[in-house]
Amino acid sequence: MPALSTGSGNYSGLHELLCALPSQLQPHVHSQDDSTFLHNMFGERSLHSLVKIHERLQHYEEHSPAPILDSAGSLAADLSEELQGKSASEEISELLNLLAKPHVKSLLSVHDTVAQKSYDPELPPLPDDIDDDEVSVKIIRLVKNKEPLGATIKRDEHTGAILIARIMRGGAADRSGLIHVGDVLREVNGVPVDDKKPDEIIHILSQSQGAITFKLIPAIKEETPSKEPKxxxxxxxxxxxxxxxxxxxxxxxxxxxxxxxxxxxxxxxxxxxxxxxxxxxxxxxxxxxxxxxxxxxxxxxRPAASVLQPQKISNRRSYDTAVEFAPLEAEEIEEDDGWFYGSGFYLSGYHVAGFRRSFRLSRRDKKTNKSMYECKKSEQYDMADVATYEEVTPHRRQSGAKHRLVVLVGPTGVGLNELKRKLLISDPQHFSVTVPHTSRPKRNQENEGVEYHFISKNIFETDIHNNKFIEHGEYKGNYYGTSLDSVRSVLSKNKVCLLDVQPHTIKHLRTAEFKPYVVFVKPPPVERLRESRRNAKVIPGKDDKGSAKSFSEEDFLEMVSTAQQMESQHGHLFEKIIVNDDLTAAFTELKVALKKVETDTHWVPISWTHS
Missing domain, CATH: 2.30.30.40 (SH3 Domains)
Structure with missing residues (x-):
């Protein structure tokens, strides 16, 4: 703001100008609201305080104050000694007491330290032997503390010169703005480095303390900081x-x-x-x-043998990344639809298998069943097998928006069904599960859209061809599957859809439409499994409670092994991992996590919000 001159030519300060502005602008104000606004703005106390500070600092700069002496401490000591010999008076006693106080002595000591020190920047003198024809150099002094300088060096393969290879963003060298990629390093603290190896130069820097002086030949074209988006x-x-x-x-x-x-x-x-x-x-x-x-x-x-072939599938009921599952396990199914069951937990000492889950096929009866696991292909996910980085962005569910799909993953027997059951019981208006499709005929006691969606085999095969199923399979000549539309149906009712699938199916659900929140439920160590599942029973099907059997040692080992393999191969897709050691604690942890999904901000793939 320009200075305001009076008739006498004297400078009138900003504070005086600020006070005079409302009255000087009054003739130009045509609205009462504008007048009130101006008076309130220019009458603001904080603004007046800032202007007064500005004037004081300006006055300080104009007068360039300098200390009168830099030995106030010794002068006070001499004065105290001189006064000791004088006749005692009230004033002298009070002055001696003041000068003897520790905080007064400290204040005078600080004054002397500041007065004796020059705060003007000091640059090292230019060398006397600079040739007029020598290339331009820049001499830079950086103060080293515990933080690394944030630059790397390398030797040029052709010239042998030591070059600045890269500047680490945010480091000391970067913040100084004086060192650039491509600069040629000639000296460090006056020591020539032309004949030294990069490791020797690093050693010199590591031994240096305080200010470090670099002599550099600037790069032919100094890089300008790139303005890359976050x-x-x-x-x-x-x-x-x-x-x-x-x-x-x-x-x-x-x-x-x-x-x-x-x-x-x-x-x-x-x-x-x-x-x-x-x-x-x-x-x-x-x-x-x-x-x-x-x-x-x-x-x-990655060795070529890591791609498992169908004929190499183990007889154990272990998890596999190959496209083929082992056949159905007859002891765990009902006549033709019980294969949706078989991965529950236990309740009151019994394994609960009351909810249909993903199409999990097992190891027995291979001669009578040749079921294959199938799901739609995803070219976008081909590189996910080589998991490195995924670009993400913060995301928070907006009020009224559809809920994120909740995907539960875990090995057989870990308790996915029981956790789903507890969620549904806790709030049936908020949580729901999908209704599967089948091509088998409807039974008398069944209702369309309740137990299953019943469709013809031709329509089922057409839907398979059109990639409408998340996963599907065939048992005794009938198709069963979980469709994408069944998930959409639940979400459209403003409910949280709980979906239990095989881990390698997750990749097909990771879209902006579903925004899946993947929870991996893993078992505790085998020792704890033996203790916690000691009295648990596996119920083969809802009509076969009399044939309940206990968990075997093989079941425990397989559960832990399968969980480890799942986490190793697909862990990068899991957003939450829960150890189901205690069912009540696991349920509470899951409920809290799902609540945060709805209220908190989470990192999600950027494609989910920029599609």
């Missing part, structure tokens, strides 16, 4: 730079665990991105392998 990714694998032989600088690496959220700070290097942990106070970025680089490495590490 990008966040969810990590789908564990990474430790200390164990990575390919990383350019282990000390600059950023370690993370699967499921961490990283902010990508730079993708300038095709192989090594710069990232930092979301929410961490440390502003310096670290190196992580880029998505493309890590995908190539994972692909090279």
């Amino acid at each position: 990008m966040f990714v969810k990590t789908l694998f564990d990474y430790d730079p200390a164990e990575d032989k390919a990383i350019p600088c282990k000390e600059a690496g950023l370690a993370f665990k699967r499921g961490d959220i990283l902010q990508i700070m730079s993708q300038d290097d095709a192989n090594w991105w710069q990232a930092k942990q979301d929410g961490h106070a440390n502003p310096r970025a670290g190196l992580i392998p880029s998505k493309q680089f890590q995908e190539r490495r994972f692909a090279l590490r």
